[in-house]
Amino acid sequence: MILYIAEKPSVARAVAEVLPGPQRKAEGYITLGNGDVITWCIGHLLEQAEPEAYDPEYKKWKREHLPIIPTQWKQVVKSQTRKQLSSVKKLIKTADQLVHMGDPDRVGQVLVDEVINYAGVSQAKRDATLRCLVNDMNPAAIQRALQNLRQNTDFIPLATSALARARADWLYGMNMTRLCTLLGQSVGYNGVLSIGRVQTPVLGLVVHRDQEIENFVSKPFYEVLITLETLAGESFVAKWKPSAACEAYMDEEGRVLSPQLAQKVVQKVKGQPGRVKAVKCDRKKQPAPLPYNLSALQIDASKRFNLNAQKTLDICQQLYERHKLITYPRSDCRYLPQGHYQERHSVTQALAKTLAGLTDAVKQADLNLKSKAWDDAKVGAHHAIIPTARALSSERLSQDEQNIYALVARQYLMQFYPTFEYDAHQIDTEVAGGLFIAKQKTVKSEGWKVLLAPQSGAKSDPEFSITRLPKVQTGEAVTCLDAKLDEKQTSPPKHFTDATLLAAMTGIARFVSDPEIKKVLRETDGLGTEATRAGIIELLFKRQFLTKKGKEIHATVIGKQLINSLPRAMVVPDMTAHWEAQLNAISEKKMRYGQFMQPLIDGIRALISEVESQDFSSLRGMGKTAVRKKKRLASNHTL
Numbered sequence: 001m002i003l004y005i006a007e008k009p010s011v012a013r014a015v016a017e018v019l020p021g022p023q024r025k026a027e028g029y030i031t032l033g034n035g036d037v038i039t040w041c042i043g044h045l046l047e048q049a050e051p052e053a054y055d056p057e058y059k060k061w062k063r064e065h066l067p068i069i070p071t072q073w074k075q076v077v078k079s080q081t082r083k084q085l086s087s088v089k090k091l092i093k094t095a096d097q098l099v100h101m102g103d104p105d106r107v108g109q110v111l112v113d114e115v116i117n118y119a120g121v122s123q124a125k126r127d128a129t130l131r132c133l134v135n136d137m138n139p140a141a142i143q144r145a146l147q148n149l150r151q152n153t154d155f156i157p158l159a160t161s162a163l164a165r166a167r168a169d170w171l172y173g174m175n176m177t178r179l180c181t182l183l184g185q186s187v188g189y190n191g192v193l194s195i196g197r198v199q200t201p202v203l204g205l206v207v208h209r210d211q212e213i214e215n216f217v218s219k220p221f222y223e224v225l226i227t228l229e230t231l232a233g234e235s236f237v238a239k240w241k242p243s244a245a246c247e248a249y250m251d252e253e254g255r256v257l258s259p260q261l262a263q264k265v266v267q268k269v270k271g272q273p274g275r276v277k278a279v280k281c282d283r284k285k286q287p288a289p290l291p292y293n294l295s296a297l298q299i300d301a302s303k304r305f306n307l308n309a310q311k312t313l314d315i316c317q318q319l320y321e322r323h324k325l326i327t328y329p330r331s332d333c334r335y336l337p338q339g340h341y342q343e344r345h346s347v348t349q350a351l352a353k354t355l356a357g358l359t360d361a362v363k364q365a366d367l368n369l370k371s372k373a374w375d376d377a378k379v380g381a382h383h384a385i386i387p388t389a390r391a392l393s394s395e396r397l398s399q400d401e402q403n404i405y406a407l408v409a410r411q412y413l414m415q416f417y418p419t420f421e422y423d424a425h426q427i428d429t430e431v432a433g434g435l436f437i438a439k440q441k442t443v444k445s446e447g448w449k450v451l452l453a454p455q456s457g458a459k460s461d462p463e464f465s466i467t468r469l470p471k472v473q474t475g476e477a478v479t480c481l482d483a484k485l486d487e488k489q490t491s492p493p494k495h496f497t498d499a500t501l502l503a504a505m506t507g508i509a510r511f512v513s514d515p516e517i518k519k520v521l522r523e524t525d526g527l528g529t530e531a532t533r534a535g536i537i538e539l540l541f542k543r544q545f546l547t548k549k550g551k552e553i554h555a556t557v558i559g560k561q562l563i564n565s566l567p568r569a570m571v572v573p574d575m576t577a578h579w580e581a582q583l584n585a586i587s588e589k590k591m592r593y594g595q596f597m598q599p600l601i602d603g604i605r606a607l608i609s610e611v612e613s614q615d616f617s618s619l620r621g622m623g624k625t626a627v628r629k630k631k632r633l634a635s636n637h638t639l
Contacts, residue, residue, distance in 0.1 A: 003095035004038040004132070005088065005112050007102045010321040012040040014137045015101060018146070028087035037091055041102075045085040046114050048170050049074035063182055067175045067604050073167060075114065085115065092119040098129040100152045104382040105330060106587065107531060109155050110162035131155055135328040137320055138388045161587035164596050168579060172197045175604055176570070176611070180562075183616045184623075191623035193562055194543050197576045198528045199536050200563075203545050204571030205504055206496055207555045207563040216492035221255035222262035223486040226269055226436055228429060228478045234470035235481065238429055238436035240265055255490070262485050265434055270483040274431035276476045281425045288414035288448040290334035290373050291384035294530040295506045297329075297407060302499035304453065305403050306551060309502055309534035315404045316385070323397065324390050325354065326408050328382050332530040335378040336386065341370060344416070346389040351409040353391035355402065358409055361451055365416035373415050386412045410451045417448035425469050431480050440469045495552035498537070505533050508573045527573050529580075561618045567610045575603075 004019075006012035012030065016023060020033035029039035051058035051068050053076060058065055077085055092098065098116060102108035116126060129152040134145045176195035184193045224240035242249075242256055249258040256262050292300075294313065301312040316329035344367050352362040373384065387409050394402055421444040429436045441464045472478070496504065504510070505527040528536050540546040545559035555563070563571050579600075585591035 001095050002036040002097045002099060003091050004036070004099045004101050005092075005115070006038065006040040007108050007111055008042060008321075009040045011101065011103075011134065011137070012038050014139075014321075014324070015134070015142055015146075018139045018142050028084050029091060037095070039088050039091050040084075041088065041111060041115060042081045042084055044111055044114075045078060045081050045088065046075040046118060047078050048166060049076045051174065061178050061182060063179070066179055066608055067171070067601075068178075069171065069601055069604075075118070085118075088115055089119045092116060092121060098125065098152075099132055099149065100129055101132045101134060103330065104133040104135055104328060105531060106158055106162040106165070106529070110159045110166070113152075113159045127153055129153075133382070135331075135382050136388055137324040137327075138390050140389065141327075157589050158587045160593050161583045164586055164593050165579075165583050168597065168600055169197060171601065171604055175608065179608060179611055180566070180616070183611070183614070184565075184619050187617045188620040189616065189623050190621075193619075193623075194545075195566075195570070196536075196539075197579065198532070199539055200566070200570055201573045201576055202501070202505060202527060202536055203540055203555065203559055204563050205573075206501070206540075206546060206553060207560050207571075209493060209496055210555050210560065213492045213495065218489045218491065219251075219257060220259070220487055220489055221251070221257055222259055223256070223488065224262050224265045224269075224483060225486055226431065226483040227481045228274060228431075228436070228438075229481050230470050230472055230478055231476065232470070236427070236438050236469050238427065238438040241435045241437050243435065251490075259485070259487070266483040266485050269431045269434060269436075269480045272432045272480050274429050274436075274478045274480055276427060276472050276474055276478060277430050277435070278428040279426070279472060279474055281423055283421060283444065284424050285419040285421050286447075287419050288371055288417060289411065290371075291336065291386050291411050291415065292408060293331050293334045293384060294329055295332075295502055295533065296334065297385060297404070298534065299499045299502050299506075300407055301404060302497065302502065304407070305400070306498075307400065307404075308498045308537070310538045311400070312404060313534045315400050319401055319405055319408075323392055323401070325388055325392060325405055327384075327386055327388060329385055330531040331382045331385055333379060333382055334373070334384045335375045336373050336383050337379050338374050338376050340383070340386070341374050343389055347387050348413065348416070350389050350391040351387045351405075351412070354387075354397075355394055355406055355409060358406070358413070361410070361413055364450075365413055366418070367416050369416050369418070371415040414448040414451055417451065418445065420447040420449045421445040422464070427469055427472060429478060431478075438469055440465050440467070442468060495549075495554060497551045497553060501537060501553055502533060508577060527576060527580075558619070558622050561622065565614055565616045565618060567607070567614060569607065569610075 004012075004015060006015060016030050016032070016038050019036065019038065022033050024031045029037050031037050051065075053074050054068070054070050058068060092115070098121075100109075100112045100116070102112035116129065130149040131152040131154065132145050132149055134142055136142070173194075173196045177193065180193040180195050181191075184191075225237055226240070227235055227237055229235045240262075242254070246256065246261060249261050250256055294316070297316070298307075298309045298312045301307045302309070307315070313329065316326065319326045320329050348362045348365060348367065352359045385408055387405070397405065423442045423444055425440045425442065427438045429438070443464055494500070508527050527533070537546075540559070541548075544556055545562065547554055547556050569575055579596075582591055582596045586593065586596060
């Protein structure tokens with residue numbers, strides 16, 4: 001008997017549709033017509049044991065217990081899914097062949113693997129287990145996946161990476177949460193101070209941004225704009241580009257802070273002759289953006305529809321599992337397998353039937369085009385999020401579901417549209433020894449940008465001016481008819497929104513100054529993973545460390561004081577990004593489990609000593625007594 005083990009019931013039902021009938025549904029599994037069986041997990045059926053499972057004394061939170069570091073790791077059965085685990089365990093033991101059908105990512109891999117290991121089957125049976133990678137819930141895609149089974153042992157490094165991550169999160173979150181809570185309570189804080197290796201640096205991002213805005217002092221800066229006239233009587237406006245000799249009067253962003261200097265330039269050039277130093281007119285081409293991964297989709301959904309990351313993910317799960325209209329949504333990849341190119345006709349026809357508003361866009365698509373999105377070398381366990389070949393009446397979709405599906409569909413259609421093309425025209429002119437630059441862009445072909453919303457296209461870009469620069473040649477004489485001083489004010493950075501906080505988490509290297517760490521960060525996926533970022537942001541709101549004011553995300557007073565009480569290493573992204581880089585290395589067989597875990601344990605010991613020297617007195621009188629038991633709270637301090 002072959003036993004197929006899916007990650008969740010909805011996936012199991014979809015797989016059952018393509019397997020032999022007649023089928024008989026039972027409690028926790030489905031028996032197929034040929035005697036094979038499909039069963040399912042309900043998310044994680046097992047979880048990391050609480051500290052008291054290792055020593056009953058650990059039920060009490062005491063400083064002398066820390067750090068708590070298990071020598072033999074334990075997992076316990078989740079009480080709410082105990083019955084399903086018992087059913088799956090029996091089926092695993094009686095099966096002749098196991099087929100692992102967990103979601104095609106790190107968590108999906110370990111989630112089913114740990115159940116197979118818990119069942120206590122022989123090594124030979126584990127080694128013979130096959131892996132089925134399902135990215136698309138449509139019957140044809142599932143059948144293809146079943147025809148391309150791989151050895152589950154090929155994914156041992158991925159599972160090891162997931163295991164290392166879970167244990168590292170447990171060690172860091174459990175020990176630091178207990179320590180900070182005890183230190184906070186010792187100075188009069190009421191409640192639990194939750195710490196996580198991802199959530200705390202994310203909170204740090206918001207706190208530091210808020211403080212930067214609070215401490216910001218606006219300063220005036222000055223630009224000089226001149227009006228130039230050509231020999232043919234045409235005029236155009238150019239902006240002064242300060243030379244290196246002016247650096248003493250400029251800020252780090254190259255803005256002139258001295259009104260006297262700028263005024264001197266105005267007086268010097270007005271009415272003076274000039275000469276064209278250089279003329280550039282280049283045809284620029286922008287290929288279509290790649291199909292979405294989850295973060296890119298969440299960012300666009302926030303900008304367009306003001307949906308937070310978790311809401312977008314929930315909608316995607318509905319479109320994937322219930323409606324089967326999009327492929328696997330928790331993807332970190334923006335590329336597609338070459339084989340998917342053959343399905344472009346059926347996919348585009350299906351999306352046109354699902355959303356009538358896209359019918360013309362499909363008709364205008366050139367399905368003979370092939371963007372750089374199709375690249376087997378850049379596709380891992382899962383590929384970009386795209387529409388499936390399934391059509392469904394839009395009446396069966398909520399407005400939010402229609403909006404997200406339309407985003408995914410348009411991004412896919414862009415792959416079959418020509419490049420966006422424009423001319424970039426620049427005239428460099430010298431007047432009285434100063435350099436003045438005029439720039440202007442002219443759209444030549446909208447290409448894929450015709451699929452964007454009106455406010456997102458090239459026409460909304462201020463650089464695409466209706467007024468065109470005159471045709472001049474290098475060396476041509478011009479005259480400065482007028483010059484004026486333009487005073488502006490420096491503006492503070494903006495508060496984070498759902499979109500910009502997600503973008504910050506994915507592009508975290510921008511928030512690091514150390515060049516070596518920045519280099520490491522550019523090679524990782526940022527803070528958290530595609531599947532966890534939405535949950536981490538939600539967690540910070542639930543723990544009342546973050547709050548919303550309109551679209552803006554602000555840190556609460558408790559959130560600010562917590563960050564200000566912690567060592568810098570805990571509130572900046574450097575450490576957790578290094579972890580992600582190492583976890584990726586484990587999944588790629590470039591690092592061993594022990595090489596990651598032992599330095600991490602040593603680091604936790606050192607960090608405990610550093611945290612104990614911090615001052616938590618600013619939290620005195622804050623917080624409120626937690627209603628839930630500490631045991632329950634502690635189990636959530638992982639990220």
